[in-house]
Amino acid sequence: MIIGTFTLYDTSVIALIDPGSTHSYICMNLVHNKTFPVESTEFVIRVSNPLGKSVLVDKVCKNCLLLIRDIYFPADLMLLPFNEFDIILGMNWLTLHDDIVNCKRKVIDLSSKNDEIIRIESSDLNGLPAVISAMKARKYVKKGCEAYLAYVLDSKVNDKKVESVPVVCEFFDVFPEELPILPPIREVEFGIELVPGTTLISIAPYRMALTELKELKSQLQELTGRGFARLSLSPWGAPVLFVKKKDGTMRMCIDYRQLIKVTIKNKYPLPRIDDLFDQLKVATVFSKIDLRLGYYQLRVMDSDIPKTAFRMRYGHYEFLVMPFGLTNAPTIFMDLMNRIFRPYLDQIVVTLRDKQLYTKFSKFEFCLQEVGFLGHIVSASGIRIDPSKISAIMDWKPLRNVSKAHSFLVLPSYYRRFVKGFSMIMTPLTKLLQNDVKFEWSKKCQNSFNQLKALLTEALVLYLGEHRRAKRIRNKPKTEKMGRRGKSTRPGLPHTGSTHAHAILAGSNTA
Numbered sequence: 001m002i003i004g005t006f007t008l009y010d011t012s013v014i015a016l017i018d019p020g021s022t023h024s025y026i027c028m029n030l031v032h033n034k035t036f037p038v039e040s041t042e043f044v045i046r047v048s049n050p051l052g053k054s055v056l057v058d059k060v061c062k063n064c065l066l067l068i069r070d071i072y073f074p075a076d077l078m079l080l081p082f083n084e085f086d087i088i089l090g091m092n093w094l095t096l097h098d099d100i101v102n103c104k105r106k107v108i109d110l111s112s113k114n115d116e117i118i119r120i121e122s123s124d125l126n127g128l129p130a131v132i133s134a135m136k137a138r139k140y141v142k143k144g145c146e147a148y149l150a151y152v153l154d155s156k157v158n159d160k161k162v163e164s165v166p167v168v169c170e171f172f173d174v175f176p177e178e179l180p181i182l183p184p185i186r187e188v189e190f191g192i193e194l195v196p197g198t199t200l201i202s203i204a205p206y207r208m209a210l211t212e213l214k215e216l217k218s219q220l221q222e223l224t225g226r227g228f229a230r231l232s233l234s235p236w237g238a239p240v241l242f243v244k245k246k247d248g249t250m251r252m253c254i255d256y257r258q259l260i261k262v263t264i265k266n267k268y269p270l271p272r273i274d275d276l277f278d279q280l281k282v283a284t285v286f287s288k289i290d291l292r293l294g295y296y297q298l299r300v301m302d303s304d305i306p307k308t309a310f311r312m313r314y315g316h317y318e319f320l321v322m323p324f325g326l327t328n329a330p331t332i333f334m335d336l337m338n339r340i341f342r343p344y345l346d347q348i349v350v351t352l353r354d355k356q357l358y359t360k361f362s363k364f365e366f367c368l369q370e371v372g373f374l375g376h377i378v379s380a381s382g383i384r385i386d387p388s389k390i391s392a393i394m395d396w397k398p399l400r401n402v403s404k405a406h407s408f409l410v411l412p413s414y415y416r417r418f419v420k421g422f423s424m425i426m427t428p429l430t431k432l433l434q435n436d437v438k439f440e441w442s443k444k445c446q447n448s449f450n451q452l453k454a455l456l457t458e459a460l461v462l463y464l465g466e467h468r469r470a471k472r473i474r475n476k477p478k479t480e481k482m483g484r485r486g487k488s489t490r491p492g493l494p495h496t497g498s499t500h501a502h503a504i505l506a507g508s509n510t511a
Contacts, residue, residue, distance in 0.1 A: 002106055003085070004120065007067035009036060010397050013086035015066075017108065019101060021090030023047070026061055026077035030086050036061050038079065047080060055080065068120065070398050070446065071112050073097055176292070182227040182320060183297045186355070188336040190322040190329065192304040198262040202237040203255070205312045212242045213313060215250045220314060228296055232318035234306035254310045256325050266328040268335050288372075295329060296321040298336060375414065385415050385456060394453055398446060402439055405432045412452055419455045426452065 002017040011034055023045075031038060041060050048054040059079040065072040066087075075093050082088075094101065098111040110118040132140075141147050208216065223229040238259060242250045291297060300308060300319055308319040308326075322329055340355050370379035377384050393412060399405045409429060416422040428444040429452075431437055 002101065002103065002108065007397060008064060008087065009034065015087045015089055016085045017089045017094070017101065019091055019094060021088055022092065024075050024077050024090045024093045025057075025080040025082070025088045026064070027083065027086050028079045028081050029083070031061065031079055036064070041078065045078070047078075067397065068110065069118050070441070071110075071116070071118060073110060073112070179226060179293055179296060183299055185299060186336065187339060188332060189299050189301045190304070190326075190332050191301045192259070192307045192326070192328075193264045194307075195262045195264060200235045201258045201262070202235060203239050203258065203311070206239045206241055206255075208240075208242070208313070212250065215242065216240065216252065216312060217314060219252045220312075220317070224317070228321045229317045229319050232306065232309045232316045234309035234316070234318055236307050236309045237311040237316060238309065240310055240312045254308075254323060254325055256323075259307065260327045263327050266331045268331040270331060270334055294333060295324055298322040298333065385418055393456060396449075396453075398441055398449065399429075399432070400441070402433060405429060405439075409433075412456065415456060419452070425455070 004015050004017065005012055006015050007013070011030075013030070025047075026036075030036075038059050038061055041058050045057045046054050047057050057078045057080060061077045061079070063074045064077050066075050067073075073093075074096075075087075075089065077087055080088075093099075100109040102108075108120045110120065112118060137147070220229075224231075236259075239255045241253050241255055243253055245251050298321060300322055305318050305320060308323055310317055310319075322332070370377050372378075372386055375386050377386050393408075396408055399408055409426070412419075412422075412426070419425065425448055428442070428448040432439055432441075432445065
């Protein structure tokens with residue numbers, strides 16, 4: 001028997017290659033957790049083990065693509081309850097691929113569809129991990145064996161306490177647990193300007209499951225209880241649907257797609273990312289404030305409230321505050337932020353109080369040496385890629401089709417200025433997207449793929465100099481000219497000899 005680690009549907013699996021098994025099997029728990037395609041077998045099959053116990057099997061995952069050395073080997077895997085491995089590859093799979101197994105040397109020769117022989121030796125097979133005692137590990141280290149120390153980093157931030165931040169204590173009313181009331185009338189209100197000649201849009205409610213109806217009732221009570229929505233007699237109406245979030249909870253969404261099609265787009269400019277970074281170039285201390293339900297702190301114009309109407313089983317309602325999902329919402333929200341905060345810096349909490357804007361304390365970060373901002377880490381040393389954002393790139397497997405290539409290339413392109421010669425490196429991959437080119441994952445593509453991953457993980461920092469010219473640096477830069485003399489005007493704000501404080505304000509979609 002030989003044990004190896006392969007890839008099945010982008011999932012690493014531990015496989016037992018067993019010539020003594022007539023068929024191939026997959027762990028039932030793995031199938032249920034990963035939602036692999038399952039169908040019924042033509043006959044019910046009795047599977048017996050060496051101890052004489054038997055199990056009836058009637059489900060199979062057909063043509064599962066097992067990735068070995070960048071080549072796919074199909075396998076029909078019957079569902080079987082076992083826990084020691086993820087899959088068992090038996091004689092039917094070995095025969096299908098003309099495999100030659102050398103158990104003594106732990107070598108397998110696999111024949112691909114192109115009659116290419118793929119040899120997998122024992123050094124390439126990652127078996128099950130073995131747990132040894134500390135004393136035994138010490139002996140191995142003394143003998144000169146390589147040892148690696150790994151530790152688990154708890155990324156969860158400890159609960160913050162209001163009392164620990166003096167400036168928050170002074171402006172406690174700016175950091176409420178819930179939005180207190182309907183927002184005041186501001187200099188900016190959300191409007192919906194329609195294309196001339198637009199007719200009323202009213203769409204029948206979507207069908208919902210019982211669990212969705214229960215969640216709908218709960219969220220609707222919360223919206224009306226806070227005064228964000230009210231019963232409506234509007235002739236307009238959009239249906240409601242639910243989207244499951246990563247944590248398993250349900251997000252209520254209004255399907256405004258038809259309304260968006262006939263809405264005139266607001267041309268207010270959203271900021272360029274390089275301009276935002278330029279504003280941070282002299283800063284060495286950062287604070288980040290997140291508005292609690294930022295969109296709900298902006299009213300809808302009275303004349304446009306009927307257009308926000310939404311329909312469901314429990315009635316017809318309309319929003320009094322700016323709802324999520326409508327076009328122009330980001331631009332109007334940015335307009336409000338610019339009008340209010342343009343003249344201010346360390347007086348930002350004073351402004352929040354005066355303008356009756358409320359923030360979320362759990363996302364409040366104060367006097368940081370570095371801060372996460374738009375997928376980057378900004379500090380006095382410069383700007384670098386946020387490692388948490390590129391972890392998805394590192395986990396990508398070789399691309400199998402044009403759709404996968406499209407999905408992959410979006411994120412690396414966002415960080416192209418951190419990679420010297422990015423366009424040249426990406427050439428083999430971008431060629432895969434051309435209409436007149438057959439999709440073929442070549443050695444050049446794999447090399448480009450691997451090189452890009454490696455370069456994105458290097459410790460490369462962009463230092464934005466005084467003349468808007470980005471410089472790439474690898475060592476700690478000189479920062480004498482990066483700051484300017486500054487002194488905090490509020491208690492609780494630290495002061496260093498050459499420090500410029502900068503506040504970053506963002507809206508939040510969460511309560």
